[in-house]
Amino acid sequence: MNKRALLVATIVFVMFFVVFLRLIDLMLLDHEKLSRIARIQQTKGQEILVRRGTIYDRNGRELAINLERPSLYCDPKIITSPQKVAYSLGRVLKKRHRLILKNLKADRRFVWLARKVKPEVAEAVQRLKIEGLGFLPDTKRFYPKGTLAAHVLGFVDIDNRGLEGVEHTYEKYLVADGGRVYLTRDARGNILYRGGDYESVGDSIVLTIDEGLQAIVEEELDRALKKWQAEAITAIMMDPYTGEILALANRPTFDPNRPGRFRPSYRRNRAITDLYEPGSTFKIVMAAAALEERVAGLNSRFDCSEGVIEVGGKKIRDSHKHGVLTLKEIIQKSSNVGAVKVALKLGPERFFRYVELFGFGRKTGIDLTGESPGIVKPPREWSGTTQGAMAIGYEVMVTPLQILRAYAAVANGGYLVRPHIVSAVLSPEGLIIKKVNSTDKEKILSSRTVKLLKEAFKAVVSEDGTAAQATVPGNTVAGKTGTTRLIDPKTGRYSYKDFVSSFVGMVPADNPAFVMIVVIWKPKHKYYGGEVAAPVFSDIARKALAYRYIPREDILKKNILVVSRGIKNNISAVEVE
Amino acid sequence: MMDPLKTYRYDKVLLFSVLALTVMGVIMVYSSTALMSLSQGKRLITAQGDYQFFFLKRHIMTLAISVTAMLIFYRLTPRHMKAIAIPLLVIAVLMLLAVFIPGVGLKINGARRWLKLWPSTFQPSEFAKFAMVFFLAKYLAETEDAREKFKTFIIPIAVMGVIQLILLRQPDFGSAFTLGVITVSVLFIAGTPVRYLLLFVVAAVPVLVALLMEPYRLKRLLIFIDPWKDPYGSGFQLVQSFIALGSGGLKGVGLGAGRQKLSFLPEINTDFIFSLIGEELGLIGVSLVLLFFALFFVRGIRIAGRARSPFSFYLSMGLVLMITLQALINVAVVTGLVPTKGLPLPFISYGGSALLVSYMSVGILLRLSKAEPEQYSLATTQDLIKRRARLKARMIKRRAI
Numbered sequence: 001m002n003k004r005a006l007l008v009a010t011i012v013f014v015m016f017f018v019v020f021l022r023l024i025d026l027m028l029l030d031h032e033k034l035s036r037i038a039r040i041q042q043t044k045g046q047e048i049l050v051r052r053g054t055i056y057d058r059n060g061r062e063l064a065i066n067l068e069r070p071s072l073y074c075d076p077k078i079i080t081s082p083q084k085v086a087y088s089l090g091r092v093l094k095k096r097h098r099l100i101l102k103n104l105k106a107d108r109r110f111v112w113l114a115r116k117v118k119p120e121v122a123e124a125v126q127r128l129k130i131e132g133l134g135f136l137p138d139t140k141r142f143y144p145k146g147t148l149a150a151h152v153l154g155f156v157d158i159d160n161r162g163l164e165g166v167e168h169t170y171e172k173y174l175v176a177d178g179g180r181v182y183l184t185r186d187a188r189g190n191i192l193y194r195g196g197d198y199e200s201v202g203d204s205i206v207l208t209i210d211e212g213l214q215a216i217v218e219e220e221l222d223r224a225l226k227k228w229q230a231e232a233i234t235a236i237m238m239d240p241y242t243g244e245i246l247a248l249a250n251r252p253t254f255d256p257n258r259p260g261r262f263r264p265s266y267r268r269n270r271a272i273t274d275l276y277e278p279g280s281t282f283k284i285v286m287a288a289a290a291l292e293e294r295v296a297g298l299n300s301r302f303d304c305s306e307g308v309i310e311v312g313g314k315k316i317r318d319s320h321k322h323g324v325l326t327l328k329e330i331i332q333k334s335s336n337v338g339a340v341k342v343a344l345k346l347g348p349e350r351f352f353r354y355v356e357l358f359g360f361g362r363k364t365g366i367d368l369t370g371e372s373p374g375i376v377k378p379p380r381e382w383s384g385t386t387q388g389a390m391a392i393g394y395e396v397m398v399t400p401l402q403i404l405r406a407y408a409a410v411a412n413g414g415y416l417v418r419p420h421i422v423s424a425v426l427s428p429e430g431l432i433i434k435k436v437n438s439t440d441k442e443k444i445l446s447s448r449t450v451k452l453l454k455e456a457f458k459a460v461v462s463e464d465g466t467a468a469q470a471t472v473p474g475n476t477v478a479g480k481t482g483t484t485r486l487i488d489p490k491t492g493r494y495s496y497k498d499f500v501s502s503f504v505g506m507v508p509a510d511n512p513a514f515v516m517i518v519v520i521w522k523p524k525h526k527y528y529g530g531e532v533a534a535p536v537f538s539d540i541a542r543k544a545l546a547y548r549y550i551p552r553e554d555i556l557k558k559n560i561l562v563v564s565r566g567i568k569n570n571i572s573a574v575e576v577e
Numbered sequence: 578m579m580d581p582l583k584t585y586r587y588d589k590v591l592l593f594s595v596l597a598l599t600v601m602g603v604i605m606v607y608s609s610t611a612l613m614s615l616s617q618g619k620r621l622i623t624a625q626g627d628y629q630f631f632f633l634k635r636h637i638m639t640l641a642i643s644v645t646a647m648l649i650f651y652r653l654t655p656r657h658m659k660a661i662a663i664p665l666l667v668i669a670v671l672m673l674l675a676v677f678i679p680g681v682g683l684k685i686n687g688a689r690r691w692l693k694l695w696p697s698t699f700q701p702s703e704f705a706k707f708a709m710v711f712f713l714a715k716y717l718a719e720t721e722d723a724r725e726k727f728k729t730f731i732i733p734i735a736v737m738g739v740i741q742l743i744l745l746r747q748p749d750f751g752s753a754f755t756l757g758v759i760t761v762s763v764l765f766i767a768g769t770p771v772r773y774l775l776l777f778v779v780a781a782v783p784v785l786v787a788l789l790m791e792p793y794r795l796k797r798l799l800i801f802i803d804p805w806k807d808p809y810g811s812g813f814q815l816v817q818s819f820i821a822l823g824s825g826g827l828k829g830v831g832l833g834a835g836r837q838k839l840s841f842l843p844e845i846n847t848d849f850i851f852s853l854i855g856e857e858l859g860l861i862g863v864s865l866v867l868l869f870f871a872l873f874f875v876r877g878i879r880i881a882g883r884a885r886s887p888f889s890f891y892l893s894m895g896l897v898l899m900i901t902l903q904a905l906i907n908v909a910v911v912t913g914l915v916p917t918k919g920l921p922l923p924f925i926s927y928g929g930s931a932l933l934v935s936y937m938s939v940g941i942l943l944r945l946s947k948a949e950p951e952q953y954s955l956a957t958t959q960d961l962i963k964r965r966a967r968l969k970a971r972m973i974k975r976r977a978i
Contacts, residue, residue, distance in 0.1 A: 005766045005894060009878050012898075015905050016871055020864070022912045026822045027860045034823020041820070042836040186839030 282393030312384025474552030479505020650940030829859030
């Protein structure tokens with residue numbers, strides 16, 4: 001071996017080394033960067049068919065399902081005689097052939113001809129045996145019960161995306177994988193086909209709604225709407241201990257199967273979006289604060305004999321003169337003057353603390369779309385009239401659900417619950433993925449205060465109270481009426497003919513199965529909450545108690561063995577002495 | 578220098594490195610071609626059945642032919658090799674010219690580089706390099722004493738120039754370039770005065786410049802400097818090669834799991850197969866390939882170093898350099914170290930002619946690594962006795978087994 005050969009060999013070895021260094025540079029140092037580029041160019045996101053999860057009521061009854069509705073597309077390049085195809089398709093699809101013809105002549109390789117056609121139409125199209133047509137599996141969301149629980153369920157758009165209600169708030173569960181897969185593609189953009197169709201099935205949702213109760217509520221709302229020719233009605237029924245919404249309905253309503261045909265105002269979930277001045281139902285704040293702070297007892301007396309009181313230059317009146325009233329009577333007869341006097345005794349800061357404690361001015365956190373927090377002015381923004389007005393539920397804006405939650409605290413022993421509409425999320429295989437926490441509650445009132453408040457609210461629903469018509473045969477009801485004037489948008493003053501009438505209550509009073517609020521906007525003929533809303537409460541409550549096999553208290557007292565089906569539908573024998 | 582009186586078996590290590598590279602080649606050729614993508618509508622379907630093995634079958638067929646050729650060349654003695662040197666060169670030149678005959682030559686992508694040869698095609702440029710090395714070895718061995726003369730320098734250069742001219746007409750710049758590098762290297766090793774070689778290099782510069790004026794070559798050269806400037810146009814190949822190598826990392830994405838073969842990397846089963854190895858087997862895989870080529874090179878120059886005659890020395894040196902340089906240039910191309918040229922990776926790439934020529938070279942190298950005690954010198958009686966005793970002992974041993 002001569003020197004020159006050795007030199008050449010050395011050069012070759014140096015070349016090996018250089019190449020190796022270059023490989024380390026590319027493969028180790030640039031690894032991250034180049035891998036990222038590789039991932040981007042080698043994959044392609046593709047929309048895939050998602051079968052949305054089913055929505056069930058609390059007992060497993062289907063409220064929202066999917067129907068197989070394949071979509072028809074065509075490849076215009078393959079269509080040889082568009083005229084003929086357009087005519088025969090037009091007959092089958094019952095569409096104008098000109099519209100079809102336009103699509104058949106499009107300068108693309110993929111055009112939708114008809115979205116979500118019925119299976120029998122799809123079959124008829126397939127019988128035509130036209131080259132260049134094809135079906136892609138697609139689904140249409142279907143709400144078998146029609147308008148039932150429409151505001152809770154919400155609705156979807158043509159691409160099955162949830163726009164409102166539970167369909168929207170639980171979108172990420174209902175469509176699970178997001179409807180997009182990343183597939184391997186080649187340099188020409190073709191997808192590496194791995195066999196089978198890419199589809200995903202979303203998780204199912206179990207609501208806290210009871211279809212039976214919902215139906216009862218909606219039936220009664222329809223009746224009340226007709227009877228009072230009201231502009232709108234809302235009713236919410238809730239389990240006071242857990243915050244589970246058992247029924248939630250609004251009138252007017254809409255059909256989620258064809259939401260586009262209804263006005264937006266019909267689709268609005270008034271129970272949580274609409275604000276109103278709660279009126280007398282808001283006196284719970286005054287009463288609770290007075291009792292909790294020991295400013296007054298149930299039997300403390302307040303002189304209301306004048307029937308009018310002036311706060312900040314404005315006169316607040318009672319409907320008629322009452323004389324000297326105890327705190328209990330103030331609530332029972334809904335005396336405005338008495339309520340203002342108690343509130344003044346409390347002072348702004350203490351009063352306002354209880355406004356906040358009951359959660360007014362904050363969202364309740366319910367898992368539905370469009371909830372409003374309400375409007376509550378803090379004491380530093382108060383005018384001279386505010387404290388008086390607020391004591392009787394004016395100058396404060398709340399949602400029906402917020403009022404209901406405040407009364408739930410009385411029903412359940414002093415806890416502020418978080419209302420919710422979904423109890424569990426199920427995987428397609430039926431496994432529980434997520435269980436909604438019902439223990440999320442905060443103690444805001446002492447047991448003593450609760451007991452006393454309940455006494456007062458029971459008195460409301462009696463012959464001497466404002467809500468005599470809220471009584472339910474065989475069971476005691478506790479609750480409170482509310483009647484407020486609406487502001488006339490033309491004059492900017494409180495109207496003398498437009499009212500909001502409401503009743504919120506619990507039944508059976510001592511061991512409530514549910515709390516419920518009924519709010520009626522602009523009823524005709526009559527307007528007092530005790531006359532308009534209380535009967536609706538009574539009708540719903542009577543049927544609901546029967547539906548849930550809640551034993552009548554008067555029968556229980558007669559020492560009879562009864563089989564009771566409780567809240568959770570678990571059967572237990574109850575013996576009472 | 579081998580001991581003239583000793584018996585040398587063929588170089589097993591060299592054969593091992595070649596076989597290792599070949600096995601990797603078979604696997605990677607299958608990996609790169611198994612998933613042939615047929616576009617159908619919007620989706621891509623996986624090639625079914627026979628199509629999957631189409632390239633693999635052909636590769637194994639050429640491999641069988643190549644191994645046969647290797648065994649034939651292994652049978653040749655150095656004297657035979659010397660005898661066939663000139664005929665080989667003549668055949669090579671004739672085949673190179675035959676490419677231009679319509680009906681015989683085959684034009685692919687505007688280049689006439691292939692001969693139609695049922696059932697396959699043949700690329701004479703590969704063979705031309707092989708023949709050139711033979712000619713060089715023979716000529717240099719015969720002019721061992723006249724190395725200083727300009728004539729002994731200019732004749733091989735002239736032969737090389739003729740072949741290069743034909744190659745450039747095809748056009749096949751890559752082969753012409755490699756041929757030049759091999760020739761000059763062998764001339765250098767043979768002791769050609771450096772001034773002649775420098776003269777050649779100086780003379781070659783204007784030719785190279787003239788050739789670079791060809792727009793597509795200039796473009797290739799420029800894009801090599803920064804392929805990311807036009808990643809979807811002329812830089813596409815190189816960028817895709819980088820992406821393949823880079824996404825492989827240390828361990829690779831896994832055998833068969835490479836994605837760059839989905840039409841991203843062009844010439845994936847031939848010129849850019851090294852990138853696919855990088856993607857699927859990572860730095861570990863490509864280092865192994867480099868290691869085997871280095872082993873091949875080391876054993877190759879060991880064979881050359883032990884050669885008993887100048888002819889054997891030049892021949893083995895030329896062939897080893899031919900294969901090793903080709904491998905290095907291929908790797909340098911796919912890693913963007915030198916401008917793109919259509920060169921296959923020896924032993925690994927799919928492609929008949931290169932594989933055949935490489936195996937023919939291996940046959941020669943193995944033959945040159947093997948040696949009986951020199952038949953033409955007089956062995957002493959003692960040596961013969963020793964040898965006979967050794968053979969006898971071996972036979973007894975074999976029988977015992």
